[in-house]
Amino acid sequence: MVVPQKVFFTKGVGVHKDKLASFELALREAGIEKYNLVYVSSIFPPNATTVSREEGLKELNAGEIVYCVMARNETKEANRLSSAAIGLALPRDANEYGYLSEHHAYGETALVSGEYAEDLAATMLATTLGIEFDPDKAWQEREQIYKASGKIIETTHICQSAEGDAEGRWVTVIAAAVFVL
Numbered sequence: 001m002v003v004p005q006k007v008f009f010t011k012g013v014g015v016h017k018d019k020l021a022s023f024e025l026a027l028r029e030a031g032i033e034k035y036n037l038v039y040v041s042s043i044f045p046p047n048a049t050t051v052s053r054e055e056g057l058k059e060l061n062a063g064e065i066v067y068c069v070m071a072r073n074e075t076k077e078a079n080r081l082s083s084a085a086i087g088l089a090l091p092r093d094a095n096e097y098g099y100l101s102e103h104h105a106y107g108e109t110a111l112v113s114g115e116y117a118e119d120l121a122a123t124m125l126a127t128t129l130g131i132e133f134d135p136d137k138a139w140q141e142r143e144q145i146y147k148a149s150g151k152i153i154e155t156t157h158i159c160q161s162a163e164g165d166a167e168g169r170w171v172t173v174i175a176a177a178v179f180v181l
Contacts, residue, residue, distance in 0.1 A: 004045050004067065004179035008056030009086060011160035011175040019074060022170035026072075026160075030174055031057055035066040040179070042069055042121070044090060044098030051180070059180050067179040071102035071117070074172040075164045083108050084173045085159035087117030089125040089146075092153040099124040100177050114159035115139055122146050122155045 010032060014025025027033035031053060060066060071084035083105050090098040101120035105113050119139040126133060126142075129151045133142050146152040160173040 002181060004048055004181055006051045006056060006059070006180035007044065007048055008051050008053045008178050008180070009088075009158040009176070010053045010178060011084075011158050012173075013160055013162045014172045015165055015169050017169050019076075019170045019172070022074065022172040023072070023174075026172040026174045030176060032066070032068070032176065032178060034062040035060060035064050037070070038065055038067050039070055040067045042100040042102070042124070044088065044100050044177075045179075046095050046097050050088075056178060056180050068176045069100045069102055070174060070176040071104045072172065072174045073104035073106070074170055075106070076168060076170050077164045078166050078168060080106060080164035081108065081161060082106050082164070082171065082173055083110055083113035083159055083161035084175045085110075085113040085117035085157055086175045086177050087114070087119065087121035087157045088155065088177070089118070089121040089152060090154040091125060091129060092151055099128075102175075104173075108161070110159040110161040113161065114157035117159070118155050118157040119143075121157075122152065125152060
């Protein structure tokens with residue numbers, strides 16, 4: 001059974017005339033360009049810990065197959081704002097699983113996209129834990145309900161946003177939760 005023990009978060013932006021090259025540059029800025037990335041769905045493993053990007057990267061080797069949850073967005077339109085975010089929600093009980101969510105959008109600031117991704121992860125976790133809430137309430141109100149329940153200990157996010165290049169080059173933004181086995 002393959003269950004990651006550690007997770008780190010990273011983000012990056014790349015700009016290039018070629019779409020694929022701009023993605024590669026975003027991966028480089030995020031520090032994850034030398035791995036064979038496999039995208040997985042959004043479960044934060046029970047008993048896993050979050051570590052810094054630097055600590056996580058020390059445990060990985062070039063060419064290694066590395067699992068991640070990734071949000072990605074790109075644009076070639078001048079001044080078009082794009083964003084990519086990963087949200088995290090962890091239960092108080094470390095033996096339970098948490099949730100990661102990915103969100104990518106146009107026209108949203110990093111804060112708006114990041115909070116949206118955080119809200120998604122927290123809402124998914126809240127529904128599995130049986131926390132009652134009004135889905136029509138604002139995120140900040142629901143966040144307080146989730147945390148006051150005593151069942152959710154932490155929510156957070158990471159987001160990368162960037163404006164489209166004035167010269168028409170591709171701009172790619174990524175955010176990722178990277179698993180370390």
